[in-house]
Amino acid sequence: MDQLKQTVDREAVLNLLQAPNKPPEELLLNYKGILYPGAVCSKELFEALETFEARNDDLLICSSPKCGTNWVFQILSEMVSILKNKETVLDQLTLEFGNLQLFESNKARPSPRIFSTHLRFPTIPKSFFEKNTKILLVIRNPKDAATSYYRFHKSLPALPTYDSWDLFFKDYMHGNVCYGSYFDYVAEWNKHIDGDNVMAITFEEMKTDLLAQLKTISEFYRLPLTEEQLCEVERRTSFASMKQKSEGTHGKLSEAFFRKGQVGDWKNLFTEEQSKEMDEKFQQKLAGTKLGDLLNYEKYCKF
Numbered sequence: 001m002d003q004l005k006q007t008v009d010r011e012a013v014l015n016l017l018q019a020p021n022k023p024p025e026e027l028l029l030n031y032k033g034i035l036y037p038g039a040v041c042s043k044e045l046f047e048a049l050e051t052f053e054a055r056n057d058d059l060l061i062c063s064s065p066k067c068g069t070n071w072v073f074q075i076l077s078e079m080v081s082i083l084k085n086k087e088t089v090l091d092q093l094t095l096e097f098g099n100l101q102l103f104e105s106n107k108a109r110p111s112p113r114i115f116s117t118h119l120r121f122p123t124i125p126k127s128f129f130e131k132n133t134k135i136l137l138v139i140r141n142p143k144d145a146a147t148s149y150y151r152f153h154k155s156l157p158a159l160p161t162y163d164s165w166d167l168f169f170k171d172y173m174h175g176n177v178c179y180g181s182y183f184d185y186v187a188e189w190n191k192h193i194d195g196d197n198v199m200a201i202t203f204e205e206m207k208t209d210l211l212a213q214l215k216t217i218s219e220f221y222r223l224p225l226t227e228e229q230l231c232e233v234e235r236r237t238s239f240a241s242m243k244q245k246s247e248g249t250h251g252k253l254s255e256a257f258f259r260k261g262q263v264g265d266w267k268n269l270f271t272e273e274q275s276k277e278m279d280e281k282f283q284q285k286l287a288g289t290k291l292g293d294l295l296n297y298e299k300y301c302k303f
């Protein structure tokens with residue numbers, strides 16, 4: 001039975017991630033050659049997304065898994081709430097999660113809608129580009145993204161479990177994980193990063209100076225927050241603050257979504273050999289590109 005038929009909100013999606021009700025062989029859905037979490041994604045929804053109608057005032061967050069989606073969602077949600085004088089945060093709508101009923105209810109939501117997605121560039125509904133929706137691309141250094149993703153597989157029942165980091169590393173490097181290759185993801189975006197409606201930010205820059213990044217984000221979205229309001233957003237979206245609230249926002253999955261929130265945790269997991277293998281992949285795919293430079297690989301990805 002389709003569990004989402006009864007409830008069409010984010011809580012239902014979180015419940016399915018926690019208790020997927022699928023045998024291990026059905027945890028992954030292969031759609032057009034890319035893997036997805038089968039507990040919350042379906043072919044029907046992907047087909048429906050092709051005709052999704054975006055709005056100019058939607059806020060779209062794009063990121064490869066484990067690069068800071070939930071953090072940036074919370075930031076945008078706090079910014080919008082503060083400007084609207086509301087205490088409640090908005091619902092996080094993940095484009096590709098849910099069923100057709102949820103898809104329909106998302107269509108009717110009032111503006112501004114905040115969507116997040118891990119979809120690869122070619123599968124993002126065209127209408128976001130036709131409507132000139134502003135898109136925030138969040139990227140993170142691949143070593144920490146891989147580390148976070150591996151830990152996530154251990155703590156999220158909806159994803160297959162790996163017996164070892166070495167096995168996960170192989171799959172990550174070959175793009176045999178949900179949403180495919182990190183390197184292809186960033187390389188695809190690199191071809192579309194120059195438009196006025198797209199801005200890229202990095203996890204590492206947010207960790208270094210969150211307030212400065214909040215200013216940049218609010219200017220990009222033309223959200224006229226005062227210095228004081230930006231400081232309030234900074235306070236509410238620190239790792240400690242989000243982790244503290246996470247039982248309310250993410251229920252039983254709070255530990256899975258808010259783990260360490262650090263830069264450089266990869267050094268506790270990667271071998272020298274694995275580190276070199278990833279360095280080579282970075283050289284091949286991203287070195288010298290605009291997003292490759294933004295990642296500041298030498299600073300964040302060397303022992």
Ligand code: PPS
Nearest residue numbers: 065066067068069070071148238239258259260261
């Ligand atoms: S997901 O599941 O793909 O949507 O995950 P995503 O939200 O993109 O990324 C999860 C990682 O982001 C960390 N995180 C934060 N770091 C710093 N500050 C704040 N406020 C914050 N919120 C989330 C989260 O802990 C995951 O990283 P790791 O390295 O696993 O801790």
